[in-house]
Amino acid sequence: MLRDEEKIKQSVCPQCGQTFTCSTATGKCWCQNFSISDENLKLLKTRYKTCLCPSCLAAFSEKVNDSSCKR
Secondary structure (H helix, E strand, C coil), X not given: CCCHHHHCEEEECCCCCCEEEECHHHCCCHHHHEECXXXXXXXXXXXXXXXXXXXXXXXXXXXXXXXXCCC
16 A cells, blocks of 8 residues: 555646646645635636646635645
8 A cells, every 4th residue: 555655746737837746645635725616627627637736726716724735
């Protein structure tokens, strides 16, 4: 079984090209700190096949908690 550190991957934002960490496989990703409307979620799913960086995702959402949002 993989440790949480091994599940974290480096990703590149498809919107801006920024490198960021993605840890959705751990169940504790920074993106969970954002609230995204159903309308914006549909838009994101049609535009992008992968995750956005924190800065770009913020433009489509309302933050719930800023404590763990890091690049």
